[in-house]
Amino acid sequence: MNLKRKNPNPDPSSPDSDESTQLSSPFPDEVLERVLSLLNSRKDRNSVSLVCKDWYDAERWSRTHVFIGNCYSVSPEILTRRFPNIRSVTLKGKPRFSDFDLVPPKWGACVHSWLLVFATKYHFLEALRLKRMTVSDESLKFLALSFPNFKALSLLSCDGFSTDGLASITTHCKNLTELDIQENDIDDKSGKWLSCFPENFMSLEVLNFANLNSDVNFEALERLVSWCKSLKVLKVNENITLEQLQRLLVLAPHLREVGTGSLLQELTPRQHSELKSAFSNCKNLNILSGFTEVTSIFLPVLYPACTNLTFLNLSYAVLQSDELSNLLIHCPLLQRLWVLDSVEDEGLEAVGSNCPLLEELRVFPASDPHEDEIVHGVTEIGFLAVSYGCKKLHYVLYFCRRMTNAAVTTIVQNCPDFTHFRLCIMNPRQPDYQTGEPMDEAFGAVVKTCTKLRRLAVSGLLTDLTFEYIGKYAKNLETLSVAFAGSSDWGMECVLKGCPKLRKLEIRDCPFGNAALLSSFRKYESMRSLWMSGCKVTMNGCRLLAQEMPRLNVEVIKECGNDDCQADKLYVYRSVAGPRKDAPPFVLTL
């Protein structure tokens, strides 16, 4: 039920009305709001709000979900003032490179100040999805106690909390439908949080604790699964045995998404067939993940369940090429596949042969490339094979040991519809291994051929030419990640001047300096953020930028031992909330 707001009969003499009442829409605001409430895309909603004041108002009253890509771009006060009826919030905090340890701890992005405001303004908040935010146990307890209707909590790549905080959620949130805890830096004290669900708790639809390592009480889990008839997603952790998994599957054959526990067990023939039958009874199963410590004896158990699989996440499973091949024969409808490079090029050839509907492929490194003496992994051969067989491929994340310009050119000719092309040649500055040349032509081919490209990550030996190509051709590019690349300021200038839709630019260890930074300083106001670390910008350059653009937050992370003149880590972002009030001492706002 929407809260009542402005007077439906505006006074024509009031300053607010001006031209909007003369040109106001021919139907009442309630109708407009009703219509607008059907809009879900935030891009559409943003466009709608720019039409006129009436539409702006109708949109802001009818919006129930808000997405904030940078928590420092707006304050909770401004947010709640504009959107009074929000039920669901998505908040992203730290710069993405914090995932790779490039941002010091205690940098910020704490959710608590948001929760304090939400507690009064969004009392009926139902969902909170956080990515790269700092969340404390205290915050989680406050969340659990302040929002009686709270239903869904998702924490991805967050830090600062422990399993005690999760216990607050499971204890107090009587209407919880979703608990999704993924890849966080969590203090994993115990699995007791699972036992804190009340006795007759029935509402859970999504439960993901795959990345928590402590033992949970299996009886409590079993009880939970048997009571929650609407459970669609269940991703258990490594401590759940195959036998236990089988029991859970029997209780919940309607599951859409299953994450297995540890698979390092030998099964008796009876157990083997029981598990196989449990999997094949899951007729709605679309997504499988987990697979830690998998053995080939286990995989055939899955074959009957694979017929309807659309997403297979094997990114924690060290599989060999034949194991993957035998599995993929049973997955004809696969659209998304995540694997480790232990499957090697041969395994990827099997992907090309068996998965004609594949749209997304991610290949992660199976071992630490610094430590592994023997060269394993995937090369251009595997990628080529996939591109020949999977014509619908549009999203790729590929960690490889070597690549050639010719291969990439062929790949994008086979698959011209790439929207996300993230290639990581793992040795920095490695050239085309066949010709010894830079990889400029590869990425040139990508941006020339793939006109729908929205996200690009480059690697290998690259000169400014790559960035000339990007600036000239990548007209739909929104996110660009650059590391150990480029020859001079000119490269970065090309990108800033050329890519009209650029929103996020993250750069590390490139020879770009002040000239590049300052070449298009107005550009940064049309972007979400810029990150530059290990480059050649200096404090003076950053100060100049801050002076020219007062509505940008220009922050430098200072680390001891470095030259005071160098701005080793620079983070620039637009904000309507002004400079950070919670910046730690090592973050200098210029």
Added chain:
Amino acid sequence: MESKVAYENGLNLKATELRLGLPGTDIESEEQALSSARNNKRPLPDNSKECGLKGSSDDAQHSDHETAPPAKAQIVGWPPIRSYRKNNLQPKKGEAEASGIYVKVSMDGAPYLRKIDLRVYKGYPELLKALENMFKFTIGEYSEREGYKGSEFAPTYEDKDGDWMLVGDVPWDMFMSSCKRLRIMKGSEARGLGCGV
């Protein structure tokens, strides 16, 4: 400009040498120069300026020191995979198997199977002793020529090729890597194995 000066101070000549081709140890010195910027070993001549932010920056450095000091040059945050995933990487391919080799043990006439971890035992004597205790029987004396003499039981195992072998013939390490399951044979079947083939 400052960093160029540092490199020309003779500490990183190799890094400025232009080379193409597959990365070898030479690239590492470049990486070392880069990574040293992360862990306070930067070859800057002017390191005397005390940083007033030392307190909180120490925390920052500890987080950057998560990776071991560069024996083989490590770059912070490279390759770009999330910490959680990185911590789950296997350093060596064999590592997954190293964490316990569980094999089933059956004994003719016993109602149920047992399971043992071969890694727990240092060699055949310990394994056989453990089996004797587990199933309450005695294995005879092993000899290469005659197998197990002096008892009606013989310990056998199924190897990777699916063949049933007598326990004790191959070196312990080879046995550990090829043994898939154990079976303690009884009676005439057992005696058959003991005779020379």
